[in-house]
Each structure stands twice: as structure tokens, then as C-alpha cells.
Amino acid sequence: MTIVFLLVMNYRFTGNKPHEVLGVILFLLVLWHNSLNLHWYTSFFKGKQDFQRALIAIINFLFAISFCISMLSGLLISQSIVPFIALRGTNTLWLHEVHQSSSYVCFIFIGIHLGLHWKMLWVRLQNRLGMERFHKECSILGNILAVGIILYGFYASFANHIWSMIVMEHGFGWGPPPSALKFFLDYSALLGCYAGITHYAVSLLSKKNPKLK
DSSP: OHHHHHHHHOHHHHOHHHHHHHHHHHHHHHHHHHHHTHHHHHTTTSSOOOHHHHHHHHHHHHHHHHHHHHHHHHHHTOSSSSGGGOOOSGGGHHHHHHHHHHHHHHHHHHHHHHHHTHHHHHHHHHHHTTOGGGHHHHHHHHHHHHHHHHHHHHHHHHHTTHHHHHTTOOOTTOOSOOOHHHHHHHHHHHHHHHHHHHHHHHHHHHHHOGGGO
16 A cells, blocks of 8 residues: 555656556555455554553544545546536636645644554564574664664655645746655655654653553
């Protein structure tokens, strides 16, 4: 899903039709992902509602809202997949802006979502690679790499005008768009930045206040 989302965000290089097709694929993947995690919904009101569970629920709720807005606005400006239901005319410019803004908000929530589950994902990665014996070394290397990604992610957020995209500011005078390679490098770093900040923030809060675990 993350790879498909990165491709969807790269509208300048995919063009409209591949962008819409990838959007449909992403929608189906999200439905599939939720079907695999139905136990989260069924067990939501069971057990202790600690800080992390509440935070995950809030992030998932906001992520779902931004995703639905992005999908709905995308349908209303579709030119290839469902053009027969799309709105037309100059008054649809705001829909394009809403679609772009909600997509970037959704992108940030994906990073935060990854960060909230990063410990589990990191353990799974080590197990898949058979590196459990080098847990300490992997943790040190992982932390060094994470700091580098976060720092580069800060740079990429300004270089790609992420905040301006969210608040729907027009990009006159921003210069030429980045190459496809730099786009994927920057946006991958952005995801890593949001995920890393979320992971370290939650870990720090949990250490300072064990009741938040």
C-alpha cells in the first residue's frame, strides 16, 4: 500500500489515467488491509483502553476521514475511470485543491500510522532476515539510520512545499518539479520522518509516564 501510495502521489510522472487506476488499486488494498484486521474493530471496546490504543484509534479515525475525502473528491474530478459522474467546469478547481490537500494529509497519517506500529514492524523485519541474534547491533544501526532519515525528511518537507500543498496555496515561483528519482527519495524520506518522529515521541512519553503504556 505504501508503494502504491507513493506512485499515486507522483501525478506529474504517471499522468492522469495511471493515477486514477492506481487510486482504485489503493482503495481496494485499503479494503483488503481492513478485512485482514477486522479483529481490531471487534476488540476495540474490550480490554484496557491505554494511551497507545486511544492514540491509534484517533489516528485511524482521522486517516479514514482524509482517505474518504481524497477518494470522493477524486471521483468527482475523474477524467478516465468514471468520467460520467465527474463534475465539470471552472468551479471544480476547489475540488482539485481539496483532493490534493486531503491526499497530503492522508500521506502524513500513513507515516504516523507506520510509526505507531514501528516496533512490531521492526521485530518482524529482523525475524524475516534472521537477524535476531544481532538485536543490539541492529537497534544501534536502525537508530542512526532513523535520525538520518528524519533530518532529510525535514529538508524534503520544505523543499517539496508540503505545508503549502495541505493549505492549498498555489505554487507560483516554486521552480521546476523534481525528477522521478528525487521525488521517490524525498517522499520515502518524508514517510520515514513522520514514522520516526511518531515512534520516538510515543516511546519517550511511555518511558516518562509508564501509565501511558
